[in-house]
Amino acid sequence: MNTYCIIMAGGVGTRFWPKSRQSRPKQFLDILGTGKSFIRHTFERFSRIIAAENFIVVTNRRYRELVLEHLPELTPEQILCEPVGRNTAPCIAYAAGTLLRRDPDAAMIVTPSDHIILDEEEFCGIIGECLDFVAGNNALMTVGIKPSRPETGYGYIQVSDQSRISKVKSFTEKPGLELAQTFVQCGEFFWNSGIFIWKVRDIADAFAKYLPEIHSLFSGIASAFGTEREQDAVERVFSECHPISIDYGVMEKADNVYVRCGDFGWSDVGTWGSVYTLSRKDRYANARPASGCYLYDSRNCIVSLPDDKIAVIKGLKDYIVVDTDDVLMICPRSDEQNIRKYIDEVKYNDGEQHI
Amino acid sequence: MNTYCIIMAGGVGTRFWPKSRQSRPKQFLDILGTGKSFIRHTFERFSRIIAAENFIVVTNRRYRELVLEHLPELTPEQILCEPVGRNTAPCIAYAAGTLLRRDPDAAMIVTPSDHIILDEEEFCGIIGECLDFVAGNNALMTVGIKPSRPETGYGYIQVSDQSRISKVKSFTEKPGLELAQTFVQCGEFFWNSGIFIWKVRDIADAFAKYLPEIHSLFSGIASAFGTEREQDAVERVFSECHPISIDYGVMEKADNVYVRCGDFGWSDVGTWGSVYTLSRKDRYANARPASGCYLYDSRNCIVSLPDDKIAVIKGLKDYIVVDTDDVLMICPRSDEQNIRKYIDEVKYNDGEQHI
Numbered sequence: 001m002n003t004y005c006i007i008m009a010g011g012v013g014t015r016f017w018p019k020s021r022q023s024r025p026k027q028f029l030d031i032l033g034t035g036k037s038f039i040r041h042t043f044e045r046f047s048r049i050i051a052a053e054n055f056i057v058v059t060n061r062r063y064r065e066l067v068l069e070h071l072p073e074l075t076p077e078q079i080l081c082e083p084v085g086r087n088t089a090p091c092i093a094y095a096a097g098t099l100l101r102r103d104p105d106a107a108m109i110v111t112p113s114d115h116i117i118l119d120e121e122e123f124c125g126i127i128g129e130c131l132d133f134v135a136g137n138n139a140l141m142t143v144g145i146k147p148s149r150p151e152t153g154y155g156y157i158q159v160s161d162q163s164r165i166s167k168v169k170s171f172t173e174k175p176g177l178e179l180a181q182t183f184v185q186c187g188e189f190f191w192n193s194g195i196f197i198w199k200v201r202d203i204a205d206a207f208a209k210y211l212p213e214i215h216s217l218f219s220g221i222a223s224a225f226g227t228e229r230e231q232d233a234v235e236r237v238f239s240e241c242h243p244i245s246i247d248y249g250v251m252e253k254a255d256n257v258y259v260r261c262g263d264f265g266w267s268d269v270g271t272w273g274s275v276y277t278l279s280r281k282d283r284y285a286n287a288r289p290a291s292g293c294y295l296y297d298s299r300n301c302i303v304s305l306p307d308d309k310i311a312v313i314k315g316l317k318d319y320i321v322v323d324t325d326d327v328l329m330i331c332p333r334s335d336e337q338n339i340r341k342y343i344d345e346v347k348y349n350d351g352e353q354h355i
Numbered sequence: 356m357n358t359y360c361i362i363m364a365g366g367v368g369t370r371f372w373p374k375s376r377q378s379r380p381k382q383f384l385d386i387l388g389t390g391k392s393f394i395r396h397t398f399e400r401f402s403r404i405i406a407a408e409n410f411i412v413v414t415n416r417r418y419r420e421l422v423l424e425h426l427p428e429l430t431p432e433q434i435l436c437e438p439v440g441r442n443t444a445p446c447i448a449y450a451a452g453t454l455l456r457r458d459p460d461a462a463m464i465v466t467p468s469d470h471i472i473l474d475e476e477e478f479c480g481i482i483g484e485c486l487d488f489v490a491g492n493n494a495l496m497t498v499g500i501k502p503s504r505p506e507t508g509y510g511y512i513q514v515s516d517q518s519r520i521s522k523v524k525s526f527t528e529k530p531g532l533e534l535a536q537t538f539v540q541c542g543e544f545f546w547n548s549g550i551f552i553w554k555v556r557d558i559a560d561a562f563a564k565y566l567p568e569i570h571s572l573f574s575g576i577a578s579a580f581g582t583e584r585e586q587d588a589v590e591r592v593f594s595e596c597h598p599i600s601i602d603y604g605v606m607e608k609a610d611n612v613y614v615r616c617g618d619f620g621w622s623d624v625g626t627w628g629s630v631y632t633l634s635r636k637d638r639y640a641n642a643r644p645a646s647g648c649y650l651y652d653s654r655n656c657i658v659s660l661p662d663d664k665i666a667v668i669k670g671l672k673d674y675i676v677v678d679t680d681d682v683l684m685i686c687p688r689s690d691e692q693n694i695r696k697y698i699d700e701v702k703y704n705d706g707e708q709h710i
Contacts, residue, residue, distance in 0.1 A: 018667075294700060296686075305683070310709050312373075312697045314686035323683050328660070330676065330685065331651075331669035342667045345649060354665050 001135055001199075002054060002106045005046045006095040009039055009059040009067060009113035010085050014355075015271055015336075017343050018327030019304055022355055027114040028066050031275055031304075033289070038114040038269070043071050045117060046109065048124050056080060056098065057113075058091045077226075083235045087243040088194075089250065090214055093207055094234065097218040098225050099200045107131055108203065110196040110246075116278070118265025126262045130197040133165055133258065140206060140254055141197040142168070144190030144261035150180035153270060155192035155247060157259050168257040171247060190261045192247065194268075203250075210253045214241055272320045272336045276302045302333065327354050356490055356554075357409060357461045360401040361450040364394055364414040364422060364468035365440050369710075370626055370691075372698050373682030374659055377710055382469040383421050386630055386659075388644075393469040393624070394425050400472060401464065403479050411435060411453065412468075413446045432581075438590045442598040443549075444605065445569055448562055449589065452573040453580050454555045462486055463558070465551040465601075471633070473620025481617045485552040488520055488613065495561060495609055496552040497523070499545030499616035505535035508625060510547035510602060512614050523612040526602060545616045547602065549623075557611075565608045569596055627675045627691045631657045657688065682709050 013026045020026045027039040034041070043055065052073040059067050061081035068074065080094055092110055099106050109127060117123045130141045144157045155173045159166040171192065175183060183189035196203075207215040217240055221233035251257050267274055279287035279302065286295055288303040292310035295301065304322045305311055313321060320336060322329045329342070347355050368381045375381045382394040389396070398410065407428040414422050416436035423429065435449055447465055454461050464482060472478045485496045499512045510528045514521040526547065530538060538544035551558075562570040572595055576588035606612050622629055634642035634657065641650055643658040647665035650656065659677045660666055668676065675691060677684045684697070702710055 292705065294697060294704075296697075309681050309683065310701060310705065311683040312686065312701065313684075314690055314693075314697075316685065321683075321685065323678070326664050328664065328666040328676075328678050328683065329668075330671065331667065335669055338669075342649060342651075342669075346665060346667065349649075350647065350665065 002103050003050060003131055004054045004056060004099055004103070004106050004108050004200075005050045006092070006099075006108055006110045007039065007042055007046075007055060007057045007113045008088060008091055008110065009057050009063065010082050010091060011112075011114060012060070012085065013114070014343050015339060016275075016322075017339055018324045018329050018354065019322050021324075022352065023062075024066070025063070026269075028063070028070060031269065032116070032278055037070050038116070039067065039070050041116060042111060042113050043073075045120050045123070046111065046127075048120065049127060050109070053078075056095055058082060058095050060085060081231070081234070083238050085243070086238055086241045088246040089207075089211055089244045089248075090218075090238060090241040092196075092203065092246050093211070093214050093218045096200050096203050096207070097222055100204055101222055101225050104201060106200045107134055108198060108200050112194045112268070115193070115266060115268045120264075122262065123264040123266075126260055126264065127195075127197065129165065130260050133260070134198050134202070137256075137258075138202050138205075139198065139256050139258045140202060140251060141165075141258045141260065142251060143193045143195040143197075144259045145193050145266045146261060146263040147184045147189065147191050150177060150184045151191065152177050152180050154268075156180075156183050156189045157192050157261075158188050159190065159259060159261065165258055165260050168251075168259050171252045173247070190259065191266075193266060194247075196246065196251075202256075206250050206254050206256075211244070211249045214244075214249075217241060272302055272322075273333060276333065300333070357458050358405055358486055359409045359411060359454055359458070359461050359463045359555075360405045361447070361454075361463055361465045362394065362397055362401075362410060362412045362468045363443060363446055363465065364412050364418065365437050365446060366467075366469060367415070367440065368469070369698050370694060371630075371677075372694055373679045373684050373709070374677050377707065378417075379421070380418070380469075381624075383418070383425060386624065387471070387633055392425050393471070394422065396471060397466060397468050398426050398428075400475050400478070401466065401482075403475065404482065405464070408433070411450055413437060413450050415440060436586070436589070438593050440598070441593055441596045443601040444562075444566055444599045444603075445573075445593060445596040447551075447558065447601050448566070448569050448573045451555050451558050451562070452577055455559055456577055456580050459556060461555045462489055463553060463555050467549045467623070470548070470621060470623045475619075477617065478619040478621075481615055481619065482550075482552065484520065485615050488615070489553050489557070492611075492613075493557050493560075494553065494611050494613045495557060495606060496520075496613045496615065497606060498548045498550040498552075499614045500548050500621045501616060501618040502539045502544065502546050505532060505539045506546065507532050507535050509623075511535070511538050511544045512547050512616075513543050514545065514614060514616065520613055520615045523606070523614050526607045528602070545614065546621075548621060549602075551601065551606075558605075561605050561609050561611075566599070566604045569599075569604075572596060627657055627677075628688060631688065655688070 009027050028037050030037050057067050058080045158169040160169045217237045224230050224233035276287050281287050284299045286301045294312045296314040298316045300318045301316050302320050318333045364382050371381050383392050385392050412422050413435045513524040515524045572592045579585050579588035631642050636642050639654045641656045649667045651669040653671045655673045656671050657675050673688045
């Protein structure tokens with residue numbers, strides 16, 4: 001049985017605006033200053049266990065060249081282009097449809113492109129266990145993460161028992177704080193990493209059963225995959241798909257869903273706050289570029305600058321300062337949930353130019 | 356009698372760093388957003404009464420091309436280049452020496468290049484009166500400004516009486532606050548504008564008497580003026596000159612010093628604070644670019660951005676935010692006197708690159 005890794009890289013996230021832009025979203029950035037983009041890290045992480053020719057990246061077509069630039073090991077045929085984003089279910093249906101034609105006995109890993117994992121060895125061991133499990137079972141597997149705090153921005157997975165690989169009892173999307181606290185305390189709940197492992201046949205069966213509309217749309221164009229007609233067919237199908245997540249559309253409904261929980265230093269790096277948490281801080285708890293950032297009487301700030309730019313900052317406490325070539329943002333860290341609002345106002349006044 | 360206007364434009368001021376730079380100091384900037392640089396405003400102001408061919412600009416040689424760019428009406432021969440800055444006395448000695456050879460009966464106005472004057476008509480009337488006065492008298496004239504506040508950063512001129520043109524009783528450089536308050540209250544003291552009017556013969560006589568060393572250095576190279584030898588000669592002479600201001604070297608010592616005081620909306624625009632005062636403010640008292648500057652919960656700030664850059668700023672009160680292509684500065688308005696300190700630290704770490 002061959003194993004393939006599907007990297008979902010179609011996001012146009014705005015939470016890191018102005019550093020992330022429509023033209024260069026988060027997965028192509030190195031927000032943590034590691035020297036590599038998120039998508040590059042994702043590729044290298046799975047390259048420990050998957051051969052380069054067995055990767056498939058699904059992305060928006062406007063990012064096709066960017067993907068090839070960040071992952072020069074891939075050939076253009078390994079990039080599947082979505083004309084528009086329709087959440088994860090259509091994305092996975094497209095990848096599964098492609099794979100089903102190419103290698104119907106394959107196992108398939110599905111992963112976001114913009115998360116970090118610190119303990120890659122532990123992580124790859126867990127993925128290996130999941131692959132072993134789905135090889136012998138008709139199982140839709142997901143990877144759970146031991147929660148370290150009552151995060152209200154994540155989905156939670158409840159396990160049925162404490163075995164290494166457990167049947168999933170329930171999914172809960174973004175609980176309130178009180179519920180999240182209960183979840184963390186009781187020990188039965190884990191964060192949903194958005195990483196899935198299954199045989200391509202099994203997920204195809206699940207689509208047929210739980211998302212028959214999407215299933216029939218993609219089955220209907222299967223003969224176009226790998227031909228000149230593919231882009232036109234995909235364009236038509238995506239325009240007819242409703243946006244729906246794989247969690248909501250399949251995982252929450254299916255009765256063969258299993259989870260392997262682990263603790264491997266995962267973060268979705270979803271906010272400037274999480275970047276701050278993950279970054280090295282100076283002795284005044286500022287996360288900032290290693291050079292060229294002169295801070296006076298400033299604490300608990302996160303500063304991001306273009307290469308070769310310097311900053312002199314005085315008297316800021318708990319601030320986010322993000323400077324890019326054409327946008328400067330200065331706002332309190334407590335205010336990061338309003339970035340969306342700022343973007344809307346800028347867009348309203350200036351159009352898409354700075355978005 | 357012909358009248359010449361000498362514009363002193365050699366300053367390398369750092370108070371507007373990072374907007375002012377060694378490569379483009381304040382006189383070449385449009386810090387107030389008027390559409391014209393300070394030196395351009397200065398030239399146009401005196402052009403009301405002086406023909407273009409009667410201007411002489413004294414500047415550092417590195418700014419020669421910048422001067423010609425800002426004042427295309429001038430010919431290269433009208434730019435005198437200092438190899439190094441030696442304060443105003445050597446600068447004026449050089450200009451006076453040049454003029455003495457060309458037109459020994461001339462009257463001469465000396466002006467800084469980086470001040471603003473709002474009521475140019477009133478101002479030119481005053482300059483006219485001064486020119487009339489020096490035509491008939493061996494007088495070294497300066498222009499005083501009615502003080503509007505007990506400014507401790509300026510020099511003060513004490514008048515002998517309340518006539519329109521009064522003999523100067525005393526000069527006081529940068530008094531303490533208490534003294535400045537007394538000065539403003541008593542009505543005998545005026546700000547020193549740094550603008551001078553005299554006949555070229557009279558200032559030459561004053562140099563001979565009060566600064567004989569400088570006088571003899573420049574007299575000694577007078578035959579080189581206007582020849583190929585000029586630059587070499589000037590280089591040698593400037594390297595031998597001590598830096599000294601015309602106020603300290605001549606005006607405070609001479610007994611034929613007169614002042615014409617007036618009120619014509621003068622500012623030396625010496626600090627971000629004065630830029631703030633002079634700028635149009637929005638309803639939250641922020642001085643900021645007309646477009647592309649999104650301020651939330653921010654008051655009494657001054658924001659300067661490169662063209663076409665936008666900024667989103669939240670929660671700053673009484674701040675200076677100056678963004679340029681390669682330097683970002685964010686500091687409280689009360690902190691502007693420390694800009695010099697920041698520059699020193701940046702210089703120490705990064706060299707001259709960002710200065």
